[in-house]
Amino acid sequence: MENITIDEVQQRISSGESLNLVDVREPHENADFNIGGILHPLGRIMAFQVDELEALRDQELIVYCRSGNRSGQAALMLETMGFSNVKNLVGGMLAWRERYPA
Secondary structure, three states: OEEEOHHHHHHHHHOOOOOOEEEOOOHHHHHHOOOOOEEOOHHHHHOOOOHHHHHHOOOEEEEEOOOOHHHHHHHHHHHHOOOOEEEEEOOHHHHHHHHOOO
16 A cells, blocks of 8 residues: 655646545544545445446546545455555545645
């Protein structure tokens, strides 16, 4: 698993790059604040329910959560399932909101 910083992701979004962002938080957390990722809670990944991510198996996936812990777990699980290019957003949405307040 590789890590990626909030600055790297924000810069890529600002430049118009299309990213495969996966939010592994719970629906209420996503509703509160998100950066446009596919909502796919960690529990679903832990239960091997990744059908909606299958088309992205060989593409870069950037997973994020509140602080970077759950997304780290999700990234490791996805790699175990054969996803080949998974990155964990270090610091998660806490760091994002601190650095880039809305």
